[in-house]
Amino acid sequence: MKNYIFCPLCRTHLKKSVIDGKERGYCPKCGFVNYKNPLPSAGAVAVKNGKVLLIKRGREPGKGLWALPSGFIESGETPEDACSRELKEETGMDGIINRLIGVYREGTEVYGDVIVVMYFVEIIGGELKAGDDAEEAKFFNKEKLPNLHFNCFNKAVVEVLHEN
Ligand SMILES: [Zn+2]
Numbered sequence: 001m002k003n004y005i006f007c008p009l010c011r012t013h014l015k016k017s018v019i020d021g022k023e024r025g026y027c028p029k030c031g032f033v034n035y036k037n038p039l040p041s042a043g044a045v046a047v048k049n050g051k052v053l054l055i056k057r058g059r060e061p062g063k064g065l066w067a068l069p070s071g072f073i074e075s076g077e078t079p080e081d082a083c084s085r086e087l088k089e090e091t092g093m094d095g096i097i098n099r100l101i102g103v104y105r106e107g108t109e110v111y112g113d114v115i116v117v118m119y120f121v122e123i124i125g126g127e128l129k130a131g132d133d134a135e136e137a138k139f140f141n142k143e144k145l146p147n148l149h150f151n152c153f154n155k156a157v158v159e160v161l162h163e164n
Contacts, residue, residue, distance in 0.1 A: 003025075003034075004025055004034050007027035007029065007030060007032050008032065009027065009030050009032050010027060010029050010030045010032070012027050012028065012029040012030070014026060014027055014032075014034060015027075015028050019033055024036075036112055036113075038105065038112065038113035038114055038115045039072060039111055039112070039113070039114050039115070040072070040073045040079070040114075040115050040117070041070055041071060041072045041073060041082070041114050041115065041116050041117070042070060042071070042073055042079040042080070042082040042083040042086065042116070042117045042118075042119065043068045043069060043070030043071075043083065043086070043116055043117070043118050043119070043152075043153065043156070044068060044069050044070065044083050044086070044087045044095065044118070044119055044120075044121040045068060045101060045118065045119070045120050045121065045156050045157055045160045046068075046069060046087055046091070046093065046095050046121040046122075046123050047120070047121070047122060047123065047142075047160070048093075048122070048123035048139060050141075050142060051139035051140060051141055051142065052139065052140050052142050052145060052157065053068075053069065053087075053091055053093060053123065053137065053138075053139050053140075054066045054067065054068065054137070054138055054139075054140055054145070054146070054148070055067055055068070055069055055090050055091060055130065055133075055134035055135075055136065055137045055138075056130075056134060056135040056136040056137075056138075057133070057134065057135070057149060058130075058132065058133050058134050058135045059133055060110055061108050061109060061110050061111075061149070062149035062150070064135065065148075065149040066146045066147075066148055066149065067148050067149045067150060067153055068118075068148065068153045068156070068157070069086050069087045069090045069091055069134075069137075070083075070086055070116065070153075071085075071086035071089070071090070071133070073117075079117040079119075080097050080119065083097060083117070083119045083121065084097070084121075087121060088126070089131045089132070089133065090130070090131045090133055090134045090137060091126070091128060091129070091130065091131065091134070091137040092126050092127045092128055092129035092130075092131070092137065093123050093125070093126035093127075093128060093137075094123070094124055094125045094126040095121035095122055095123045095124060096121065096122055096124055097119045097120070097121055098119070098120045098121060098122050099119070099120050100117070100118070100119055100120075101118040101119060101120050101156045101159050101160060102118055102155070102156060102159060103115060103116070103117050103118070104116045104118065104151075104152035104155060104156070105152075106150050106151065106152045116150070116152045118152065118153075118156040120160050142157075142161050145157060
């Protein structure tokens with residue numbers, strides 16, 4: 001995970017101190033504290049006719065590996081908004097959110113901890129087309145799913161498949 005050496009606000013060299021019970025970098029000039037909070041993201045177990053929609057990731061982490069459509073939540077978006085937007089951007093498909101599957105923590109090298117809000121989505125339309133972030137988008141038989149890049153994706157799929 002990236003670590004600040006200089007203050008991102010005023011470029012002063014950060015110092016270290018225990019703040020809110022943990023050692024953190026802080027700026028002695030402007031008071032910036034380098035809190036390392038997990039990043040919120042949302043993803044979809046998107047299903048059509050019993051098949052699960054996967055993407056082959058086009059960027060790190062996990063470039064070239066199969067995963068569920070997902071991405072970071074933008075400011076102003078609800079987790080549901082982000083889920084639907086990422087589904088559309090990465091696969092070209094439209095879906096309606098059926099329900100929340102669960103909320104997971106995933107540790108990544110690039111971004112540190114990521115919180116992933118996973119939804120069960122029913123595909124209702126669209127045209128299958130991999131977006132900029134994906135090399136490929138494809139429906140898989142749920143009996144023949146490849147291993148997915150993030151553990152939380154595998155867990156979410158198992159949760160859904162147990163019920164359907
Ligand atoms: Zn500063």
